[in-house]
Amino acid sequence: MKNISILGSTGSIGIQALDVVRLHPDRFSVSALAAGANVELLERQVREFSPSLVSCSTEKVARELKTRLAGHNRPLWIGHSDEGLRRCTVAEDIDLVVGGLPGSAGLVPAFAAVEAGKDLALATKEVLVMAGRLFMDTVRQEGIALLPVDSEQSAIFQCLEGHRKSHVKRIILTASGGPFRDMPAPEMAYVTPAEALKHPRWKMGPKVTLDSATLMNKGLEVVEARWLFDVPPERIEVVIHPQSICHSMVEFDDGSVLAQLGATDMRIPISYALAYPDRIDSGAEAVSFPLLGALTFHEPDMVKFPLLKAAYDALAAGGSAPIVLNAADEVAVDLFLGGKIPFDRIAAIVMNCLNAIPCAPAETLKEIVSFHEYVTERVRADWPEFAK
Amino acid sequence: MKNISILGSTGSIGIQALDVVRLHPDRFSVSALAAGANVELLERQVREFSPSLVSCSTEKVARELKTRLAGHNRPLWIGHSDEGLRRCTVAEDIDLVVGGLPGSAGLVPAFAAVEAGKDLALATKEVLVMAGRLFMDTVRQEGIALLPVDSEQSAIFQCLEGHRKSHVKRIILTASGGPFRDMPAPEMAYVTPAEALKHPRWKMGPKVTLDSATLMNKGLEVVEARWLFDVPPERIEVVIHPQSICHSMVEFDDGSVLAQLGATDMRIPISYALAYPDRIDSGAEAVSFPLLGALTFHEPDMVKFPLLKAAYDALAAGGSAPIVLNAADEVAVDLFLGGKIPFDRIAAIVMNCLNAIPCAPAETLKEIVSFHEYVTERVRADWPEFAK
Numbered sequence: 001m002k003n004i005s006i007l008g009s010t011g012s013i014g015i016q017a018l019d020v021v022r023l024h025p026d027r028f029s030v031s032a033l034a035a036g037a038n039v040e041l042l043e044r045q046v047r048e049f050s051p052s053l054v055s056c057s058t059e060k061v062a063r064e065l066k067t068r069l070a071g072h073n074r075p076l077w078i079g080h081s082d083e084g085l086r087r088c089t090v091a092e093d094i095d096l097v098v099g100g101l102p103g104s105a106g107l108v109p110a111f112a113a114v115e116a117g118k119d120l121a122l123a124t125k126e127v128l129v130m131a132g133r134l135f136m137d138t139v140r141q142e143g144i145a146l147l148p149v150d151s152e153q154s155a156i157f158q159c160l161e162g163h164r165k166s167h168v169k170r171i172i173l174t175a176s177g178g179p180f181r182d183m184p185a186p187e188m189a190y191v192t193p194a195e196a197l198k199h200p201r202w203k204m205g206p207k208v209t210l211d212s213a214t215l216m217n218k219g220l221e222v223v224e225a226r227w228l229f230d231v232p233p234e235r236i237e238v239v240i241h242p243q244s245i246c247h248s249m250v251e252f253d254d255g256s257v258l259a260q261l262g263a264t265d266m267r268i269p270i271s272y273a274l275a276y277p278d279r280i281d282s283g284a285e286a287v288s289f290p291l292l293g294a295l296t297f298h299e300p301d302m303v304k305f306p307l308l309k310a311a312y313d314a315l316a317a318g319g320s321a322p323i324v325l326n327a328a329d330e331v332a333v334d335l336f337l338g339g340k341i342p343f344d345r346i347a348a349i350v351m352n353c354l355n356a357i358p359c360a361p362a363e364t365l366k367e368i369v370s371f372h373e374y375v376t377e378r379v380r381a382d383w384p385e386f387a388k
Numbered sequence: 389m390k391n392i393s394i395l396g397s398t399g400s401i402g403i404q405a406l407d408v409v410r411l412h413p414d415r416f417s418v419s420a421l422a423a424g425a426n427v428e429l430l431e432r433q434v435r436e437f438s439p440s441l442v443s444c445s446t447e448k449v450a451r452e453l454k455t456r457l458a459g460h461n462r463p464l465w466i467g468h469s470d471e472g473l474r475r476c477t478v479a480e481d482i483d484l485v486v487g488g489l490p491g492s493a494g495l496v497p498a499f500a501a502v503e504a505g506k507d508l509a510l511a512t513k514e515v516l517v518m519a520g521r522l523f524m525d526t527v528r529q530e531g532i533a534l535l536p537v538d539s540e541q542s543a544i545f546q547c548l549e550g551h552r553k554s555h556v557k558r559i560i561l562t563a564s565g566g567p568f569r570d571m572p573a574p575e576m577a578y579v580t581p582a583e584a585l586k587h588p589r590w591k592m593g594p595k596v597t598l599d600s601a602t603l604m605n606k607g608l609e610v611v612e613a614r615w616l617f618d619v620p621p622e623r624i625e626v627v628i629h630p631q632s633i634c635h636s637m638v639e640f641d642d643g644s645v646l647a648q649l650g651a652t653d654m655r656i657p658i659s660y661a662l663a664y665p666d667r668i669d670s671g672a673e674a675v676s677f678p679l680l681g682a683l684t685f686h687e688p689d690m691v692k693f694p695l696l697k698a699a700y701d702a703l704a705a706g707g708s709a710p711i712v713l714n715a716a717d718e719v720a721v722d723l724f725l726g727g728k729i730p731f732d733r734i735a736a737i738v739m740n741c742l743n744a745i746p747c748a749p750a751e752t753l754k755e756i757v758s759f760h761e762y763v764t765e766r767v768r769a770d771w772p773e774f775a776k
Contacts, residue, residue: 158646162550167667172677239677249649254659255672258546261637261645271642279555284643289560289627294682 004274005032005053005088005118006098007109010041012205013100013123013149013266018045020271023283028274032088034101034109037061043068050074053091055084085109090116096274098149099124102205103330104372107131111365114138114146121273123149125224129326131368132227146228147273151202152221153228154269155247155260160229163252171231172249172257173221174241175300176201178213181242185304191343193336201244201264210333214346215300219311220329223322226315233315238308239297245287246295263287306347310354320362320371321354327375328353328386335383345387352386353379392662393420393441393476393506394486395497398429400593401488401511401537401654406433408659411671416662420476422489422497425449431456438462441479443472473497478504484662486537487512490593491718492760495519499753502526502534509661511537513612517714519756520615534616535661539590540609541616542657543635543648548617551640559619560637560645561609562629563688564589566601569630573692579731581724589632589652598721602734603688607699608717611710614703621703626696627685633675634683651675694735702742708750708759709742715763716741716774723771733775740774741767 004021008014014035021028030049035042036057042065046054052075056062062080069076079087089097089112097113099106099122106124111131113120115138122128127135139146148154152173160168179200180188196213197206204212211217222236247269249259262268263284271282302309307329314321332349335341341349357375362368379386392409396402402423409416418437423430424445430453434442440463444450450468457464467475477485477500485501487494487510494512499519501508503526510516515523527534536542540561548556567588568576584601585594592600599605610624635657637647650656651672659670690697695717702709720737723729729737745763750756767774 158551158644163546164665164667169674241677246647249677251674252667254656254663254667254670255650255653255674256546256656256660256667256670257649257675259634259647259649261647262643265643268643272644275642277552279552279640279642279644282642282644286557286639286643287645289629289637289685290687292685294684296682297677297680299678 001029002027002274003029003031003093003095004098005034005091005094005096006030006100007034007085007089007106008100008102009033009045010035010038011100011102012203013098013270016266017098017100017270017274018049019283020267020274021049023281027280031094032091034085034088039064039068046076047072051076053077053079053088055079055088057081086112089113089118094118096121098274099127100149102207104130104326107369108365111135111138114142114144117142117144119145119147121147121149121270125150125220126326128224128227129220130323130372131365132223132322134363134365134368136227136230145276147276148228149269149273150221150224151266151269152248153224154272156225156229156250158260158272159248159250159258163258165230167253168229168231168250169235169253170251171225171229171236172251173218173225173236173238174244174246174248174297175215175218175238176212176244177240177242177300178215180213181240188304189342189344193339196336196343200242202266206337207330207333210337211329214307215305216307216311216329216346216350218300219308220326222311223315233312238300240300241295241297243292243295245292261287307350310347310351314354317354317359319359321359323362323368323372324353324357324375325350327372328379331376331379331383341383341387348388349379349383349386352388356386389417390415390662391417391419391481391483392486393422393479393482393484394418394488395422395473395477395494396488396490397421397433398423398426399488399490400591401486401658404654405486405488405658405662406437407671408655408662409437411669415668419482420479422473422476427452427456434464435460439464441465441467441476443467443476445469474500477501477506482506484509486662487515488537490595492518492714495757496753499523499526502530502532505530505532507533507535509535509537509658513538513608514714516612516615517608518711518760519753520611520710522751522753522756524615524618533664535664536616537657537661538609538612539654539657540636541612542660544613544617544638546648546660547636547638547646551638551646553617555641556617556619556638557623557641558639559613559617559624560639561606561613561624561626562632562634562636563603563606563626564600564632565628565630565688566603568601569628576692577730577732581727584724584731588630590654594725595718595721598725599717602695603693604695604699604717604734604738606688607696608714610699611703621700626688628688629683629685631680631683633680649675695738698735698739698742705742705747707747709747711750711756711760712741712745712763713738715760716767719764719767719771729771729775736776737767737771737774740776744774
């Protein structure tokens with residue numbers, strides 16, 4: 001029996017992780033659930049999976065959960081905020097933590113999980129974007145299993161299993177291209193949040209969906225792959241693959257390419273990370289290749305989607321540039337979803353921030369967090385300037 | 389330094405294996421070359437690669453080779469026929485044997501290589517078709533590395549590396565569909581040998597090319613995969629993939645599919661088998677996914693190509709039925725290439741033989757060889773009857 005903790009249990013990854021857990025009661029036990037403010041769903045999850053620890057975003061939410069669970073007759077600790085989250089991450093009986101918190105909020109808990117020696121199924125790409133080198137050093141020091149939950153990184157991970165990394169020539173990240181793949185560039189200024197939140201292939205949280213529409217998501221994955229698989233950026237290629245059946249590929253020195261394919265169902269990478277090195281029923285449907293139609297691939301348009309190029313630039317600049325990239329994008333996406341800027345200003349803000357905000361030392365977790373906070377504050381304050 | 393012996397050095401596999409060897413003089417040394425009657429090419433190969441053993445098909449050819457090599461100043465033993473072939477297979481300094489002999493001729497040498505403890509890069513699919521169970525038992529007993537050279541089997545082998553076979557749900561063998569994929573069935577009676585020998589994707593020997601045109605080749609690969617990967621036939625699926633970029637796939641229990649892709653260049657699977665577990669430059673070009681166009685997949689037409697179904701039937705019948713399948717096909721292809729029967733009679737002969745010739749005990753290598761000879765003789769004698 002594997003005892004798991006799910007950070008972000010009411011989000012897209014958390015819900016789908018619990019779908020997988022539900023299929024395998026003999027294999028997984030839920031030790032802890034941490035969520036934000038969706039107290040209704042959290043209550044249902046607690047009743048169904050009987051964790052011994054729960055954490056909510058605030059004391060108020062925690063109180064409401066306690067009231068709702070008055071009749072619940074299993075031993076249960078309910079906490080909140082950073083301390084609640086921490087306990088749901090490091091408690092002794094936890095074997096594996098599912099890191100499904102959205103955005104930079106997932107950073108500190110991911111480090112806490114690894115430092116406590118927990119295996120980590122990591123969905124939060126910001127961890128590797130903001131703190132790639134430090135995080136991978138910590139993973140190696142602690143000797144834990146780091147299992148990527150992103151479909152692309154899981155694909156690459158699966159293609160590398162059993163093969164020597166020294167023979168990797170290229171990593172080929174596939175991208176659906178998002179909802180505006182074929183939209184003429186001038187029209188992109190008029191895209192609404194509702195349009196940008198409709199992903200053609202994947203059901204995901206709002207930030208990731210929005211980032212898919214700008215290809216920023218693929219840029220973040222380039223940074224992530226660089227650290228996760230220790231491959232220099234010039235060996236990471238992005239290819240648009242609108243059908244999202246091939247989830248990424250690895251090319252080796254002999255010209256052989258291994259690819260991982262499957263339904264566009266996050267339960268495949270989630271179940272792989274939960275059960276690794278086993279494979280279990282994920283609940284996903286099998287792909288019928290004769291029914292697929294054609295699989296196509298083409299080059300990304302880095303002029304129309306400058307944030308993909310910005311990610312490569314940030315990697316090349318090194319140091320804390322990826323932190324600027326990520327923080328500026330978080331703020332810009334918020335501004336767009338709040339109706340304050342048009343769609344094409346997201347990229348403008350990120351690129352202007354990369355040019356304007358000088359790198360800072362960011363080698364410890366504390367420095368990384370405080371530089372992220374500094375950039376976030378600065379972009380929030382000066383966004384009309386950066387959006388020009 | 390790995391000392392290799394190439395059986396069938398002047399054939400398609402042998403020539404391409406030597407292409408790979410030529411790229412890596414620091415890694416491979418050629419100990420032995422065995423070929424048929426192409427004495428001119430064999431002479432050139434001997435002069436270039438300086439093996440210490442050579443074997444030709446007949447004494448006459450061996451004599452001619454000796455004359456041609458009169459001025460060759462390296463120590464060289466030149467033999468012929470079964471004994472020459474055997475010495476080129478089992479000589480003490482050989483580390484790895486490339487089994488590239490065409491058809492049933494490759495059977496006995498493959499067993500000899502394994503029994504002598506040599507690693508074996510096996511291209512001759514008839515070995516597993518005719519003697520699958522016995523051969524795999526021998527491989528396991530001797531503990532040698534059996535490395536498939538067929539592009540499809542190599543693809544599956546690569547996809548399984550590092551993953552547990554107990555989690556395999558399906559093996560998906562891809563097939564180009566051959567040159568007559570889109571030809572209406574009634575026209576197939578009028579196909580000429582020259583048309584059938586033009587494969588749209590792969591450059592291969594005549595027997596394999598012809599078998600690709602009837603899909604018999606894929607049928608033989610189904611039988612081969614059944615033994616090579618110990619997967620029951622109902623878990624082996626064939627999918628037509630005209631572009632021949634995806635060389636085969638493995639689906640796992642979680643719905644995840646691993647695929648191996650690459651240029652249609654046999655030097656990729658050959659170099660993989662030669663260097664395993666390393667990967668080396670194969671000389672093949674990299675695939676550019678944006679330039680590929682579309683990859684398509686569809687179901688094979690088992691009515692138009694009944695030999696694919698015949699292979700599944702022979703596997704289901706078990707025992708010596710695959711020997712009948714293979715021997716009848718060898719004779720029928722010869723008859724077609726000799727202009728004695730129309731194209732569509734190849735399948736008729738094979739299917740009628742499967743129905744008419746009862747299975748025989750074929751559990752030892754001797755029994756397998758003699759049953760193969762019996763079927764071959766009988767089909768050669770009675771083909772006008774079987775072709776009806």
